[in-house]
Amino acid sequence: MVNDSKLETISGNMVQKRKSFDGLPFWTVSIAGGLLLCWSLWRICFSGIDYRALAIEVRGFSSQWNSKIHRYDPNVTSVIQQNQNVSSAIEQNQTKENEMNGREEEPLYRSMDEWEESSDNFYADSDFSYTVGNTVKNWDAKRQQWLRAHPHIKNYTEGGRPRILVLTGSQPYPCKNPIGDHLILRTFKNKQDYCRIHGLDMFYNTILLNQKMASYWAKIPLIRTAMVAHPEAEWIWWLDSDAVITDMEFEHPLEKYKDFNFILHGWEKNVYEKRSWLGINAGVFLIRNCEWSMDFMERWSVMGPESPLYESFAKILSDVLPDRPVTESDDQSALVYLMIKEKKKWGGKIYIENEYYFQGFWLDIVGTFENISKRYEAMEAEHTELSRRYAEKSARLYAVKRERYLKEIWAGLFERRPFVTHFAGCQPCSGNHNPIYKAEDCQNGLQRSLDFADDQVLRIYGFRRQQLQSVLVNPIHFHP
């Protein structure tokens, strides 16, 4: 049995470095962003709000900024719109296909039960496995067969987007930090809110599926089993329990990832040139439900605690990754190692995202919430179509509309709500935070981000907090 708290401490210490590195690229850009922001705010205060004119001016500000505006613009509006049409297009194609194949074409199975009872049911094979170390052969074909046999279960959501299974969890025993269980409950609620709004399923796990693969390695066996338990899911979205979704409207630009199988936040240069173990963050990622991913996880786990090579990798990883302290092999370093050493094999399917906060470091973010809220409120006051009331099921449509204005205004990383705020190094459950952070900074930051997210949900219910970290709410006065 691996000592969890020891691993937590190690990961806490490691995050110390993660912080300084994570912050660096943001700082450089944020100085430039800050200058533009100051200038923009000055324009708003002294010349009245005219976002459209401002947008034109900002675009003309410099050609460099022009490219930045594009760079930080995930262009999700059109993607969302397209996706909304995909659903009906798929249905139409299926009907067409059936017609073309002639009338004699019977459905493969009359009922779901028929498939479950048939010899096609791969779940009934004795060698079908849920665990790392036993690959499922031809998983892609098996998934497709399952989808064909279960036509009423769709691999896309009502909005026509490829189906995502949200996967997260926390430890099987009570938190040592007195407020830990409360914070974990709130991070759970946060993800559950997002899933309800976006029509996604979530599996929340509270047990170690493999006693040796504890702590940050625990997600690998969990993802492996979730893939086979959810053939309808196109993607698995792994979120550490200390990651908070802080834009309840945003959706991953999945269209952009259509040729990739593994999406992480990070910087290509820091991975491939600097060989930094902090070049990516392994606490939040999207992984496609496919054979490639299963093979990749097999390879990844060869560096994990269950492998006979585990001990040797402690040193190998530090030899290859110069900024890594010598300590037990960890999931993130192992991942960077794989990306570098076997780039030819895997690199083509890995996408390193940094055009929005796919996940962002909490210290960079938690101080910005009030100003972001103000900007969103100003946007709503300006564009009355955003200031209406709506049912929760319509929230996605409002997100699409807002996206248009976000784009028209300064459409940037620093204007938009951060999608995911990650409390790396805070260890809210054990309280065993990295010593370079103050416990109260971690706790306040986490509460602020949870409140920031919850206020977006409460808006749908007609209320909002008097301020972040307040338990008092006021009814919202909607614009007519």
Ligand SMILES: *[C@@H]1O[C@H](CO)[C@@H](O)[C@H](O)[C@H]1NC(C)=O
């Ligand atoms: C945004 O989407 C539109 C419509 O699909 C496309 O024409 C345009 O090139 C996209 N812009 C960027 C910057 O990707």
Ligand SMILES: *[C@@H]1O[C@H](CO)[C@@H](O)[C@H](O)[C@H]1NC(C)=O
């Ligand atoms: C979606 O479908 C509607 C109606 O069929 C059409 O007007 C619209 O242009 C489509 N949008 C996109 C982005 O394809």
Ligand SMILES: *[C@@H]1O[C@H](CO)[C@@H](O)[C@H](O)[C@H]1NC(C)=O
């Ligand atoms: C529908 O079928 C056409 C041609 O068969 C294809 O080009 C298109 O991509 C299909 N659309 C979807 C959503 O599968």
Ligand SMILES: *[C@@H]1O[C@H](CO)[C@@H](O)[C@H](O)[C@H]1NC(C)=O
């Ligand atoms: C759903 O599954 C089918 C069959 O595997 C695939 O062709 C299609 O692209 C998937 N749809 C989405 C939206 O991922």
Ligand SMILES: *[C@@H]1O[C@H](CO)[C@@H](O)[C@H](O)[C@H]1NC(C)=O
């Ligand atoms: C928020 O905006 C105000 C001006 O409205 C500015 O003085 C302050 O520095 C901003 N705070 C942050 C954290 O950006």
